[in-house]
Amino acid sequence: MxxxxxxxxxxxxxxxxxxxxxxxxxxxxxxxxxxxxxxxxxxxxxxxxxxxxxxxxxxxxxxxxxxxxxxxxxxxxxxxxxxxxxxxxxxxxxxxxxxxxxxxxxxxxxxxxxxxxxxxxxxxxxxxxxxxxxxxxxxxxxxxxxxxxxxxxxxxxxxxxxxxxxxxxxxxxxxxxxxxxxxxxxxxxxxxxxxxxxxxxxxxxxxxxxxxxxxxxxxxxxxxxxxxxxxxxxIGSPAMNFVDGVISEDGRGVVVGAGDRIPLARQAEPNRKVVAGVRPENLRVAEGAASFHFEVGNVESTGSATYLTSKDGALQLVQTERLGFSVGDRVGLDIDPALVHLFDPQTGARI
Ligand SMILES: Nc1ncnc2c1ncn2[C@@H]1O[C@H](COP(=O)(O)OP(=O)(O)OP(=O)(O)O)[C@@H](O)[C@H]1O
Ligand SMILES: [Mg+2]
Structure with a gap:
């Protein structure tokens, strides 16, 4: 070339x-x-x-x-x-x-x-x-x-x-x-x-x-x-969600406020402050028990997809199924650990 x-x-x-x-x-x-x-x-x-x-x-x-x-x-x-x-x-x-x-x-x-x-x-x-x-x-x-x-x-x-x-x-x-x-x-x-x-x-x-x-x-x-x-x-639409957190003691998850946890597919440095990034299309409503939750603040349906926004506006979820949630519902989420991105809170660089 x-x-x-x-x-x-x-x-x-x-x-x-x-x-x-x-x-x-x-x-x-x-x-x-x-x-x-x-x-x-x-x-x-x-x-x-x-x-x-x-x-x-x-x-x-x-x-x-x-x-x-x-x-x-x-x-x-x-x-x-x-x-x-x-x-x-x-x-x-x-x-x-x-x-x-x-x-x-x-x-x-x-x-x-x-x-x-x-x-x-x-x-x-x-x-x-x-x-x-x-x-x-x-x-x-x-x-x-x-x-x-x-x-x-x-x-x-x-x-x-x-x-x-x-x-x-x-x-x-x-x-x-x-x-x-x-x-x-x-x-x-x-x-x-x-x-x-x-x-x-x-x-x-x-x-x-x-x-x-x-x-x-x-x-x-x-x-x-x-x-x-x-x-x-x-890159990506809707934009990636960013959540502040701390790597857990075992290094296999990101602990975020309210005791929730975002799982990681690899070992990260325990107790390090991070920003976890998850795309809206990679958040799934959990069938059973969940380690991560959010409170529904807004529900939008386009017919082909449902968009849920959290009450604090910080998180968005997109699913192609029709989801029967209402404002105020507490929803448990499944997150594929392989699709979680980590960034340094200061520099923004990928970890
Ligand atoms: N002739 C000029 N004199 C001084 N500053 C300029 C001049 N032309 C552009 N700039 C500045 O350079 C920067 C880049 O401008 P540019 O037009 O390349 O942006 P852009 O990425 O094309 O933005 P947009 O998406 O709005 O078109 C801007 O901050 C602009 O104000
Ligand atoms: Mg231009």
């Missing part, structure tokens, strides 16, 4: 503000990489740095093996797709698609042929003579994609391209973008703050916080083995 985009120790300062801190990332050719993280963590800054729209303060950036320092955006051979589609309102779909080709001196007939080809790929063939205002949000997004594809770039950079669309259309467009990526054999970097989008679309997920890459890996590896409490809480 060769890296199509290689970032080494990238730092970016905006004046005194340190927006990217020693970011290193290798993006393989043909891969679909998602950048996720809370608002302001530096996702767009990283993407814009790759595109050359921001100047990096220090570090190395290579695209297709070439060092990019001083290379202006238009010579990086990269296409960006934004949340606001940035279509030209006074141009038809066809003109929007061919604009950049014409700008680069491609002849009219050739540009037209290319537009037809791209329109077929993106499902726009019947819409070529329409204006952007005559298109739905999803169709506009497809034109933006088409405009990116037509130049056959070395990589696609997406900055929250679906956030203007309604929920159903987003789900559909996710699949379309991923399918298109696969068909074109493209290399894509996709920024989103929606971890579900990241998990479902990407081969490789990069979780950022405050300008730092907290963890990167395959989606399910991040879900199964988060390196710290932040990643554990960010």
């Amino acid at each position: 060769t890296a199509q985009i290689e970032l080494k120790n990238i730092d970016k300062h905006y004046g005194a503000f340190h927006a990217l801190k020693k970011v290193s990332l290798s993006i393989e050719k043909g891969s679909f990489v998602a950048l996720v993280g809370p608002s302001g963590c530096g996702k767009s800054t990283l993407l814009r740095s790759i595109a050359g729209l921001e100047t990096i303060t220090s570090g190395d950036l290579h695209i297709a093996g070439k060092e990019m320092t001083g290379v202006p955006p238009r010579h990086r051979d990269i296409a960006m797709v934004f949340q606001s589609y940035a279509l030209y309102p006074h141009m038809t779909v066809e003109e929007n698609l061919t604009y950049s080709l014409r700008l680069h001196g491609v002849g009219k007939a050739e540009a037209k042929a290319k537009a037809a080809e791209v329109a077929a790929t993106t499902g726009l063939s019947a819409l070529l003579s329409r204006y952007p205002r005559q298109l739905s949000g999803g169709q506009r997004q497809r034109v933006a994609m088409g405009r990116a594809i037509i130049r056959n770039p070395k990589a696609f950079l997406f900055d929250e391209p679906l956030s203007n669309l309604d929920a159903a259309l987003r789900v559909q467009m996710r699949k379309e973008i991923r399918a298109l990526h696969d068909r074109l054999g493209a290399t894509s970097v996709y920024v989103t703050h929606d971890q579900i989008e990241a998990m479902t679309m990407a081969d490789w997920v990069v979780v950022m916080r405050d300008g730092v890459i907290e963890q990167q890996g395959r989606p399910l590896d991040l879900y199964d083995q988060p390196v710290n409490r932040f990643v554990a809480g960010f």
Whole structure:
């Protein structure tokens, strides 16, 4: 595998503000990489740095093996797709698609042929003579994609391209973008703050916080083995539950308030203070006696699942069965010891 985009120790300062801190990332050719993280963590800054729209303060950036320092955006051979589609309102779909080709001196007939080809790929063939205002949000997004594809770039950079669309259309467009990526054999970097989008679309997920890459890996590896409490809480929906406790004398459980105990599959250091993490989907209502309890504060049923929230709001449980509990019920829970995560209360690091 060769890296199509290689970032080494990238730092970016905006004046005194340190927006990217020693970011290193290798993006393989043909891969679909998602950048996720809370608002302001530096996702767009990283993407814009790759595109050359921001100047990096220090570090190395290579695209297709070439060092990019001083290379202006238009010579990086990269296409960006934004949340606001940035279509030209006074141009038809066809003109929007061919604009950049014409700008680069491609002849009219050739540009037209290319537009037809791209329109077929993106499902726009019947819409070529329409204006952007005559298109739905999803169709506009497809034109933006088409405009990116037509130049056959070395990589696609997406900055929250679906956030203007309604929920159903987003789900559909996710699949379309991923399918298109696969068909074109493209290399894509996709920024989103929606971890579900990241998990479902990407081969490789990069979780950022405050300008730092907290963890990167395959989606399910991040879900199964988060390196710290932040990643554990960010990946997975609903979010992982966190419970403060102390490792028991025998080292095989976490003692939490009220004498409850969360079992562990391995020996931990007795009497150590920890934060135990358990995903809502890994809590089960116990059939018999239970070592861990919670008091129901809220019951929500979606039909396919029941969500129980504890009275103090700290814990959530999801089960696909319909559960006949009411507010105030005390519920015993089974916890699979193999699915309990432990974190250091101070550093948040996985134990
Ligand atoms: N031109 C600028 N001058 C100063 N600070 C900036 C500039 N652009 C961005 N920042 C700061 O850098 C940080 C990262 O911004 P960035 O746009 O990369 O965040 P983001 O992860 O894309 O967030 P969001 O999810 O809200 O889009 C933010 O704290 C932002 O305020
Ligand atoms: Mg952003």
